[in-house]
Amino acid sequence: MLNFSKINVLIIYLLFIFIAIFSLLNLQKEENKFFEKKINLGLDLQGGSYLLLEINSDSLVEEKIQSKVIPIKKLLKDNGINYENFKINKKNLSLNLDNIDKFDLLFNSRKDNLVNPYIDNYRSYELEYKKISSNQIEIFFSKFGLLTINNSALKQSIEIVRRRIDDVGTKEPTILQRGEKRILVELPGLKDPERIKSLLGKTAQLNFRLVTDNNEFGSDELISENGEKLKVSKRIIMSGENLIDAQPNINNQNNEPTVSFKLDRLGSQKFGRATTDNVGKRLAIVLDGEIVSAPNINEPITSGNGMISGNFTFQDATDLSLLLRSGALPTPLIVVEERTVGPDLGEDSIKSGITSLIVGFILVILFMLYKYKIFGLIANTALIANLMMLTGVLTILEATLTLPGIAGIILTVGMAVDANVLIFERIREELKTEKSVIHAFDSGYSRAKITVLDANITTLIAAVILFAFGSGPVKGFAITLGIGIVTTLFTAYFLARHLTSLIVLNSKNKEIKI
Amino acid sequence: MTNINFSSKFKYGNIFSLILILLSIIFIFLKGLNYGIDFKGGTLIELRSNNIEASLIRDVLRNMNLGDINVKKFGQEGDYLIKVEQTGDNNKLIPKIKKSLSDNLNSEVNFRRVENVGPKVSAELLQSGIIAISLSLAAMLFYIWIRFEWQFSIGSIIALFHDVIITLGIFSILSLEINLSIIAAVLTIVGYSMNDTVVIYDRIRENLGKYHRLGISEIANLSINETLARTIITSLTTLLALVSIFILGGEILKGFSFAMILGVLIGTYSSIFVASPILKTFKVSYKTLEKEEDKIVP
Numbered sequence: 001m002l003n004f005s006k007i008n009v010l011i012i013y014l015l016f017i018f019i020a021i022f023s024l025l026n027l028q029k030e031e032n033k034f035f036e037k038k039i040n041l042g043l044d045l046q047g048g049s050y051l052l053l054e055i056n057s058d059s060l061v062e063e064k065i066q067s068k069v070i071p072i073k074k075l076l077k078d079n080g081i082n083y084e085n086f087k088i089n090k091k092n093l094s095l096n097l098d099n100i101d102k103f104d105l106l107f108n109s110r111k112d113n114l115v116n117p118y119i120d121n122y123r124s125y126e127l128e129y130k131k132i133s134s135n136q137i138e139i140f141f142s143k144f145g146l147l148t149i150n151n152s153a154l155k156q157s158i159e160i161v162r163r164r165i166d167d168v169g170t171k172e173p174t175i176l177q178r179g180e181k182r183i184l185v186e187l188p189g190l191k192d193p194e195r196i197k198s199l200l201g202k203t204a205q206l207n208f209r210l211v212t213d214n215n216e217f218g219s220d221e222l223i224s225e226n227g228e229k230l231k232v233s234k235r236i237i238m239s240g241e242n243l244i245d246a247q248p249n250i251n252n253q254n255n256e257p258t259v260s261f262k263l264d265r266l267g268s269q270k271f272g273r274a275t276t277d278n279v280g281k282r283l284a285i286v287l288d289g290e291i292v293s294a295p296n297i298n299e300p301i302t303s304g305n306g307m308i309s310g311n312f313t314f315q316d317a318t319d320l321s322l323l324l325r326s327g328a329l330p331t332p333l334i335v336v337e338e339r340t341v342g343p344d345l346g347e348d349s350i351k352s353g354i355t356s357l358i359v360g361f362i363l364v365i366l367f368m369l370y371k372y373k374i375f376g377l378i379a380n381t382a383l384i385a386n387l388m389m390l391t392g393v394l395t396i397l398e399a400t401l402t403l404p405g406i407a408g409i410i411l412t413v414g415m416a417v418d419a420n421v422l423i424f425e426r427i428r429e430e431l432k433t434e435k436s437v438i439h440a441f442d443s444g445y446s447r448a449k450i451t452v453l454d455a456n457i458t459t460l461i462a463a464v465i466l467f468a469f470g471s472g473p474v475k476g477f478a479i480t481l482g483i484g485i486v487t488t489l490f491t492a493y494f495l496a497r498h499l500t501s502l503i504v505l506n507s508k509n510k511e512i513k514i
Numbered sequence: 515m516t517n518i519n520f521s522s523k524f525k526y527g528n529i530f531s532l533i534l535i536l537l538s539i540i541f542i543f544l545k546g547l548n549y550g551i552d553f554k555g556g557t558l559i560e561l562r563s564n565n566i567e568a569s570l571i572r573d574v575l576r577n578m579n580l581g582d583i584n585v586k587k588f589g590q591e592g593d594y595l596i597k598v599e600q601t602g603d604n605n606k607l608i609p610k611i612k613k614s615l616s617d618n619l620n621s622e623v624n625f626r627r628v629e630n631v632g633p634k635v636s637a638e639l640l641q642s643g644i645i646a647i648s649l650s651l652a653a654m655l656f657y658i659w660i661r662f663e664w665q666f667s668i669g670s671i672i673a674l675f676h677d678v679i680i681t682l683g684i685f686s687i688l689s690l691e692i693n694l695s696i697i698a699a700v701l702t703i704v705g706y707s708m709n710d711t712v713v714i715y716d717r718i719r720e721n722l723g724k725y726h727r728l729g730i731s732e733i734a735n736l737s738i739n740e741t742l743a744r745t746i747i748t749s750l751t752t753l754l755a756l757v758s759i760f761i762l763g764g765e766i767l768k769g770f771s772f773a774m775i776l777g778v779l780i781g782t783y784s785s786i787f788v789a790s791p792i793l794k795t796f797k798v799s800y801k802t803l804e805k806e807e808d809k810i811v812p
Contacts (some may be wrong), residue, residue, distance in 0.1 A: 044766075052635065124701040134529055187724035194609050214525070329599055336632040338608070345560065352764035360758030364751045371747065403697055411702065411774070413710075414755030418748040422713065425744040454661060455709040461653045462705030466698055469646035471639065474698045481702065 001437060001445035007421070008284060012023055012494045022392035027274070034144030034444070039394045042402035043186060045350050045475050049193035051185040052178065053200060054302050055157050057150045060331050062090055064149060067077040067094065068127070071115045071140070080105060092140035100137060119144055150180060151329040158183055161333070162325035164199050175243035178420070182336070193340055195319075195507060203332050206240030209233050211282035211294055222284065224291045226311045232284045236273040243268025246324035248317035251309060258309040261324060268304030268415030276300035285310070287320070353406035360394035360410045361387075368417055372424055372505065375514050379420040382496035386416050389487040390480065399483075413483030418455065419492035424447045428514055441504045445497060452492065460485045466481035520738045520786060524738050524794070527787030529676040538683020540604035550693035551597060551629060553643070554635035557608060559596040559615075560588060567617050568594060574618045578611070589765040593626075604752040614724050631659060643697040643736050647678065662715060663802055669792035670711045677707045682739050695770040703777030706752070710785040717741050718793065722800045725744060730798050734790040749782045 004012075026038050028245030041049050066088060076083050081103055086095040097103055110123060116127040122144035129139045143150065144341075158175060161183055165173050174186035187193065210233045212219065217235040224230050245262040263271055273299050275283070284294040285308055293310030312320070365383065368376040390409065394401065434440035443500050463482035470478050504512065551558050568585045571594060575583045580598045588595035608628060616623050631639070651674055659667040678700055685692060698714065717737035725733065753775060759772040 010713075054634075094674050104776070112635055173541060233762045279624035334632075335630070337635045338628065338630040340628040342624065342626045344624070348762055349766060353767075356758045356764075356767075359762055360755040363754040363758060367751060367754060403764075404698060404770065405765055406581070407763065408771060410755045410759050410763075414752035415706070415748070417751050418709070418744075421744050423750075425741070426535035426749075428743075429740065453713045458654060458708035458712055459656065459702075461657060462650050462664055462701045462708075465650045465653060466701045469642045470698060471642075471694065474694050475694075475700050 001442045001497065002327030002504060003500055004359065004501060009498060012498060016495060018175065019392040019396070020385065020388035020393040020505045021392065023388050026391065037395050037398060039391065040398060041404065042400045042476055043188060043300070043339070044341050044403050045345035045346045045401065046187065046188055047341050048188035049190045050339040050472065051187070051193060051335055052337035053161070053183040053185060054336045055153055055331045055333060056179050057331050060149055060153055062146030063393065065091060065093060065141065068115065068139070070299065072448050075106060075115050076103070089452065092137045094136065096136045098135065100135065101129065119148060122147070137316065141261065152182065156185070157333060160327050160329050161185065161200060164195060164322065165327060167322045167326060168196060168199065172496070173356045183333070189343070193338065193343060199319060199323065199335050201335070202323055203329040204240065204326070205288055205328040206243070206324060207284055207286045208237045208239070209235065209284050210237065210278060211284050225292050230284060230291065230294060232286065237268055238270045240324060240328050242270065243324055246321035248314065248321045256309055257305050257310070257312045257314040259317050259321045259324070260305065260307045263304040263306070268302065268480070270305070271304070272300060272302035276302070284398050285371065288319050295483060320364070321472045349403045353403055357410050358404060361413050364413055364417060372514060373422055375500065378496050378499045379417055379424070381499060382411065382420060382491040383416055385495050386415070386487050386491040389491065392483050393487065396481070396488055399477055399479050400508050402473035403474045405480045408477040411481060412488065415459070416484065416488040419488055420496055421454045422452050422455070424514055437507065438504055449493070452489070456485050468488065516739050516742050518739060518742070519558065519735060521735040524787065531784070531788055534680050534683070535676060536607060538679050538686070539685050540685040547682065547692045548689045548808065549629050550691040551631050551636065552693045553636050553640040554599070555609070555633040556630050557598040558629040559625060561594055561596065562624040562626055563592045563619060564621040565592040566621045571596065571615070573668060574614055575611070576775035578614055580611070597747050608803070627717055638692065643694070646697065646702055647704070648758060649705050654704065658712070662719065665793055665796040665798050665802060666715050668706070668787045668796070670715065671707060672792055673789035674704055674707055676784045676788050677703055679775060679782045681773060686766070686777055690772070691769055693732060694715060695767065696773050699770050699777065702774060703781055706778060707781030710781055711789040713744065714738060714741050714785050714790060719803065722798070722803055727801045730794045736804070738786050745782060745785070749778055761803040785797050
């Protein structure tokens with residue numbers, strides 16, 4: 001175990017230098033970078049906000065099942081199937097039919113099925129039905145139909161969340177899908193996430209609806225911005241989808257902040273027609289079910305440009321135009337988890353983390369020197385090399401260092417010497433029975449090898465499981481602990497062993513104490 | 515090499531361990547564990563102020579009807595950790611609390627940390643924590659079963675249960691908070707304790723092959739003594755690092771490092787006084803090894 005071929009020695013040291021050199025990249029100045037790689041600081045160290053958002057597609061399912069009503073009724077009529085008792089429930093439709101077999105055939109036909117399309121990806125129809133009694137059925141979304149609704153809502157939500165956050169202009173945001181219903185948002189450096197949270201908390205569904213007593217389409221009673229009770233028709237003249245731009249403005253006449261918007265061609269046409277037909281009436285501008293304002297239509301607006309006023313502050317107008325530009329979220333987003341760390345706490349954490357690392361490191365080094373003298377020096381050299389390689393690997397992986405991650409490094413310092421302790425203690429034992437010093441060292445290393453491996457693999461297993469199941473900062477701990485074990489094995493079994501061999505082989509079998 | 519007669523003290527060790535485990539289980543079930551917001555849901559706010567009193571913060575929050583509130587000192591003078599159990603609508607709750615504190619405390623308030631975990635997420639975090647710990651125990655069991663014989667596997671897993679239960683028991687007795695980082699600590703303890711046990715087991719296996727005439731008690735005794743120096747030195751260096759985190763690493767790492775310190779002490783104890791006596795219970799001898807001689811590496 002003490003004989004190294006020249007090529008082996010070369011490989012060991014080259015590998016060490018190659019990896020360790022990456023640790024130096026972290027010392028580069030921000031503006032003058034030689035090579036773009038560094039360890040990222042976690043949100044708990046650099047400060048920032050972590051938000052976990054969840055979509056709720058229930059309202060969407062409700063909406064979608066309602067949109068099936070007309071096509072289904074049409075299908076039944078066109079094919080001469082009589083129905084009665086047609087009920088629209090929250091998540092399903094129920095009805096009585098006189099010919100379920102015929103319905104089944106139409107409902108589950110693959111060709112040009114507009115009512116119940118076949119989703120190729122999932123090999124399933126969008127809808128399903130079940131018999132409740134001999135002539136009553138219930139129609140609802142199939143598992144994959146729901147999945148399709150959910151997935152497209154999630155995709156769209158991510159896109160809109162991204163637009164809104166980009167529009168606010170935070171640095172390097174991370175926006176990722178997490179599971180089937182969630183969006184993870186990381187905003188480094190952000191002190192106060194309240195503005196972003198309130199921006200993401202609004203679906204921003206904008207509708208233009210007439211204030212009317214006519215009940216043809218049904219109406220809602222809404223409170224206007226001035227506290228008036230208004231009856232607002234359910235018919236949507238135009239929605240936010242037709243907006244192509246929105247900007248905050250100051251009204252020249254009364255210095256009030258307003259939002260001016262621009263419509264696409266279709267929107268201009270719709271808006272033009274509606275305002276022409278309804279001059280003199282009031283138009284309610286409804287955002288997420290609340291009236292923003294309900295101005296009088298003084299003249300037809302056909303240019304496709306319009307303006308919304310409504311007791312805004314300039315910040316309100318800015319936020320509203322941002323929301324309108326980014327588009328409406330398909331479903332409301334709920335913050336299900338939030339973690340925000342202020343920058344000064346982050347700095348304090350780095351400081352205390354580094355201090356405890358240095359102190360722990362010095363204590364261990366002194367202890368090893370005291371205990372093993374010259375071989376303690378070897379163990380300590382290995383320990384320093386270990387730390388350099390650990391930071392090197394973290395840099396290569398561009399891993400994220402968290403506060404628990406620093407704890408993982410300190411723990412590695414404490415546990416890394418274990419490999420060398422195991423070996424040295426074994427050599428001590430061997431020295432008692434072996435006459436030849438070289439032999440004693442040799443068998444010490446080879447006998448301890450299995451133990452060292454076994455002992456470290458157990459900790460590695462724990463680290464891997466922690467990495468798989470841990471979240472955020474804890475993952476950072478698993479990373480440093482896991483990598484620390486690998487670098488420990490390398491430094492103990494290659495670097496330290498080589499250094500030991502240099503001492504032992506040069507001692508020419510003289511008395512060596514360990 | 516030391517020559518301490520450990521096996522004569524196994525009996526006392528067993529009684530001691532049984533008492534501790536029993537106490538721990540009683541406390542865990544009757545008193546329960548003090549789950550943090552990670553696992554229970556709720557809001558946590560760490561703030562820095564100019565030396566205001568905790569009672570002032572409590573009064574302000576009590577006026578808001580937030581349900582169970584917990585305010586405690588956190589680190590230096592004027593730093594507080596506030597926990598609010600109510601898990602209402604996060605979007606509105608946090609700004610409301612922040613505003614109320616800023617307005618009503620006669621001091622500049624710096625919100626250093628704000629965390630909010632919804633009930634669904636906290637339930638999931640708890641579940642994945644439990645899965646992680648169970649899975650790591652199973653993985654250890656499996657690893658030792660492959661590398662050693664089943665008796666060793668059972669012995670080491672009992673030692674691990676011993677360590678985890680007692681660590682959690684002490685957390686219950688002292689009402690210390692169980693959060694995500696404590697799960698990380700428990701998993702690391704599992705790894706560390708296993709590491710310690712494996713070193714002794716390795717030596718027991720080696721000695722079983724070497725000294726056919728000795729009984730398992732003598733073998734265990736010899737092996738523990740042979741590896742004792744290493745056991746103590748490694749525990750010491752690990753403890754040096756951990757104590758350094760505990761004292762200097764800041765408030766956030768206190769619970770984590772405390773759990774680890776406990777775990778290292780208990781883990782070291784258990785590899786000597788729990789894992790080794792179990793081999794005796796199973797009447798392990800060199801014959802146990804012979805059946806599977808081929809697969810043993812050294």
